[in-house]
Amino acid sequence: KNQVEQSPQSLIILEGKNCTLQCNYTVSPFSNLRWYKQDTGRGPVSLTIMTFSENTKSNGRYTATLDADTKQSSLHITASQLSDSASYICVVRITGANNLFFGTGTRLTVIP
Amino acid sequence: EAGVAQSPRYKIIEKRQSVAFWCNPISGHATLYWYQQILGQGPKLLIQFQNNGVVDDSQLPKDRFSAERLKGVDSTLKIQPAKLEDSAVYLCASSHGTGANEQFFGPGTRLTVL
Numbered sequence: 001k002n003q004v005e006q007s008p009q010s011l012i013i014l015e016g017k018n019c020t021l022q023c024n025y026t027v028s029p030f031s032n033l034r035w036y037k038q039d040t041g042r043g044p045v046s047l048t049i050m051t052f053s054e055n056t057k058s059n060g061r062y063t064a065t066l067d068a069d070t071k072q073s074s075l076h077i078t079a080s081q082l083s084d085s086a087s088y089i090c091v092v093r094i095t096g097a098n099n100l101f102f103g104t105g106t107r108l109t110v111i112p
Numbered sequence: 113e114a115g116v117a118q119s120p121r122y123k124i125i126e127k128r129q130s131v132a133f134w135c136n137p138i139s140g141h142a143t144l145y146w147y148q149q150i151l152g153q154g155p156k157l158l159i160q161f162q163n164n165g166v167v168d169d170s171q172l173p174k175d176r177f178s179a180e181r182l183k184g185v186d187s188t189l190k191i192q193p194a195k196l197e198d199s200a201v202y203l204c205a206s207s208h209g210t211g212a213n214e215q216f217f218g219p220g221t222r223l224t225v226l
Contacts (some may be wrong), residue, residue: 043217
């Protein structure tokens with residue numbers, strides 16, 4: 001069964017600290033994996049996209065990793081800011097199809 | 113470029129009433145998606161259009177939900193009659209094509225059914 005699981009479900013960290021969000025998937029055949037940021041009351045916005053051959057990709061203070069063998073991805077946020085408070089959703093696409101599989105997201109709260 | 117536009121942003125109705133949502137995708141994007149996002153969950157695809165044709169509506173509750181994209185641009189999603197469990201955010205997204213093309217999401221319409 002194609003599933004995307006994220007952990008933790010929610011996370012509270014102090015401003016300036018780092019954090020890592022996890023995504024495990026059983027989706028197959030794998031095409032790509034995106035991390036989205038969804039601010040409260042807004043639609044998701046893509047942060048990174050990773051294909052099978054990519055192990056790591058950065059976008060500013062966001063760094064995503066992918067281990068296609070273990071079917072795990074992580075999103076590392078460095079030097080967190082209050083504006084990082086949002087839900088982070090892991091989305092996996094199947095090869096040759098339009099299907100996207102969404103995780104339930106990690107709700108991150110950065111406090112001063 | 114302008115993003116995906118949706119309206120209204122919020123809607124409160126009573127059960128058994130009808131409601132319609134509107135979406136204007138990014139100019140030139142052939143593919144349009146409607147998602148339902150229940151609080152605390154990831155978005156669930158309801159229907160996907162390629163131009164004015166339906167590509168996938170397998171998860172659309174067709175007894176009460178309908179959607180159209182008559183001219184291949186704007187789209188409307190209708191619920192008739194609404195149930196309490198339809199309370200959710202309805203997201204519209206568009207992409208240039210299909211496959212690996214990035215989907216750009218609108219701000220969503222938050223529906224509350226009382």
